[in-house]
Amino acid sequence: MPNDCDQFQPMMSGRLDGELDELSNQKLQKHLAECPRCSAEYQKLARIVAATDRLRIEIPPDEVWDSFLAGAYNRIERKTGWVAFVVGAVALVVLGIWLFMMEPWASALVKILIAVPVVGLLIIFVSVLRERLFLAKIDRYSREIQR
Amino acid sequence: MASDEAAILHQAIGGNPAAFESLVRTYQKKAYIVAYGFVGNREDAVDLAQESFARAFKALNRFDESLPFYPWLHRIIRNVCLNFLRKKRRHGEISLNDMVDKGYDPPDDETPDRTAELGELSKAISAAMFQLPHDQREILVLRHLQEMSYAEIATCLGIPQGTVMSRLHSARVNLRGLLEDVKVSSLGSRKEG
Structure with a gap:
């Protein structure tokens, strides 16, 4: 041409x-x-x-739209619930670490009960962090998502 | 932005649930169509549209009331869909339904041959669209399914109108290439009827 x-x-x-x-x-x-x-x-x-x-997308029936708003609100509620749960869990873990370090009265069993979730959280944190770092290198969508 | 929408938005930002509900009702189908353009199936598109409104609700207090609402919502839908595709693609779980020309009412002066020809071509396009880069698919959805003008698309995507025209053109040229690869007969060199 x-x-x-x-x-x-x-x-x-x-x-x-x-x-x-x-x-x-x-x-x-x-x-x-x-x-x-x-x-x-x-x-x-x-x-x-x-x-x-001429393309047309299949629009769901009215029942779907009738319950659409309820579905969006359910998600909002669930998110709020998760935020409250995570904040509470982190506060408990911090309290547990403080007890673990500072309170001589804590028995071995209490210390184990505190240590196990703390170690579990650390493993999850390291795993997620490693995955994010790996994906950041290879992800073709990352630059296109507008923050 | 229409002044009644501005008033509804102002109330929604102030925490009025009825106002937020009104925004959802106004934009739910638009959000669904955009999400469908990204993910290609009804169930995921409904979920992602709901998720987008949930995120919009959470972020409403950061919304600048002097700007139009839909472009802001569109960016949220886009991000939600891209995040979804990223996760799905990682697990290889994308399912696509064809968009169809079911429900399309051809103009009175259209010959049956041409209706059949364009019907065949639409079907091929619906399959080929999902092989396009997502920004080209997105602009085709805004133009052909949302029936937006170039000015509306430019506002929605935050790009100049000239870029709208060139991106749409690139998308169509790529579509033509994909259709020629599968030898769609109606792309022959016959003159327009």
Whole structure:
């Protein structure tokens, strides 16, 4: 395709979408009349646009929409519950560590009961951290997610 | 932004559940369609749309009321869907349903041949769309399924209108390439009817 045809390429989509300004429209029309290759390209593109316009997504029935809001609220509640649980669990672990270190009265059994969840949490933390670091290197979505 | 939506948003930010409910009702189908464009099946799309509203609810106090609501919601839906795809792809669990032209009402002057031809092409496009990069799939969904103008898409995605046109064009050129690979007959060089 000749170089001067390149500038007309995106304009073809603009024209098919009815979004091209009058001046660009006239330039493109003139070019299409003179360039059989771009004209053929335009015809193919027109078919793709017409066929894509016909796509329809299966919209769920009314029952799904009737319970949609309840589903969203359930998620909000669950998230709130999890946040409360995690904050409470972390506070308990911190308290346990403090008792473990500072209180001589704590029996071996109490110390084991405190140590086991602490070690478990540390293992989970290290595992998640390692996975995140690994994924950050190979993940093709990470740069596209807008924070 | 319409002033009644601004008022509803203001109330929702202030913690009024009825106002938040009204926002959900207004945008739930739009959110579903965007999510479907990313994940390609109904069940996941409904879940992800709900999850997006749950996150939006949590983040509402950080929303800048001088900006339009939908582009902000769209970014949340996009992030939720991309996170989902990242996890799913890691586990190799993506299932896709075709988008279909069921329910499409052809114009009166369209010949049966052309209806059949475009029907075949739509079916092939619905399968090929999921092979496109997600930003191209997203813009096709906004244009063809949400029926947004270039200006609306530009606001929604935070890109200039010229980029909307070139990204849409790239998506269509890639689609054409994918369809030619599978030799879709209706992409022949016949003139427009």
